[in-house]
Amino acid sequence: MFHIVFPALPYTTTEEELEEHFSQFGGVSQVHLVVDKETKRSKGIAYIHFTVPDFAARALQESDNSIFQGRLLHVMPAIPRRSNNEENNVSKDQGTKTLKQRREEERKAAEASGDTRAWNSLFMRPDTIVENVARKYGVSKSDLLDREADDLAVRIALGETQVISETKNAFKKAGVNVEALEELAKGKVDALKEVTM
Structure with missing residues (x-):
C-alpha cells in the first residue's frame, strides 16, 4: 500500500479517477480518498492498495514527481495501521518507558529497516x-x-x-x-x- 500526499491531488479528484489512473501500474484492490469530517471535502490525500506489492513498487517509482490533473504528485509508501489489540499491548509495554526511550527505540527500528x-x-x-x-x-x-x-x-x-x-x-x-x-x-x-x- 502507498499513499499520495498533499500537495498532490486536486481537491476535486474522485476515487474513480484515481483507480483509473493507478490501475495502469497493476491491479488496484482499494482506493481511499481522505475527506475532512466537518466539511466533507477532500484533503488532497489518498491511499491506494494494490493487489501485488510489485504493482505498488512500480507505481511508486513511476508516479512520484509526475503530474496528475495538473498537480505534482508526491508518492510515499504507507505505514500499516496497528490493530487495537496491538496498540493496547504496545501501550502497556511503553507505559513504563520515558518518551526519550520510546523515541530511541523507534529510531533504532527505523534504522534497522533501512530508513536512512x-x-x-x-x-x-x-x-x-x-x-x-x-x-x-x-x-x-x-x-x-x-x-x-x-x-x-x-x-x-x-x-x-x-x-x-x-x-x-x-x-x-x-x-x-x-x-x-x-x-x-x-x-x-x-x-x-x-x-x-
Whole structure:
C-alpha cells in the first residue's frame, strides 16, 4: 500500500479517477480518498492498495514527481495501521518507558529497516531549518514564513541548502570525512532501491 500526499491531488479528484489512473501500474484492490469530517471535502490525500506489492513498487517509482490533473504528485509508501489489540499491548509495554526511550527505540527500528533519515546527520527537519535561518538573520519565524509569500517553499529550500552547507563545513573542521558519509548514504539508498525493484 502507498499513499499520495498533499500537495498532490486536486481537491476535486474522485476515487474513480484515481483507480483509473493507478490501475495502469497493476491491479488496484482499494482506493481511499481522505475527506475532512466537518466539511466533507477532500484533503488532497489518498491511499491506494494494490493487489501485488510489485504493482505498488512500480507505481511508486513511476508516479512520484509526475503530474496528475495538473498537480505534482508526491508518492510515499504507507505505514500499516496497528490493530487495537496491538496498540493496547504496545501501550502497556511503553507505559513504563520515558518518551526519550520510546523515541530511541523507534529510531533504532527505523534504522534497522533501512530508513536512512534515522541516522543521517545531514537530514534536517523543516522547522529546524526555519528556526536556524530566522536566528541567523535576526528575524522572527513568522516573518520568514509569511503566509502571503509566493516563494515560501523556495525560502525553506534555500535555507536548507545553507544550513546543510554550514553543517558540512563544521563536520570538516572537526575532522569528519563528509564525502565518505555521503558515499555510505548513497550506497544504502542504492541498496534499498535494488531491494524494492
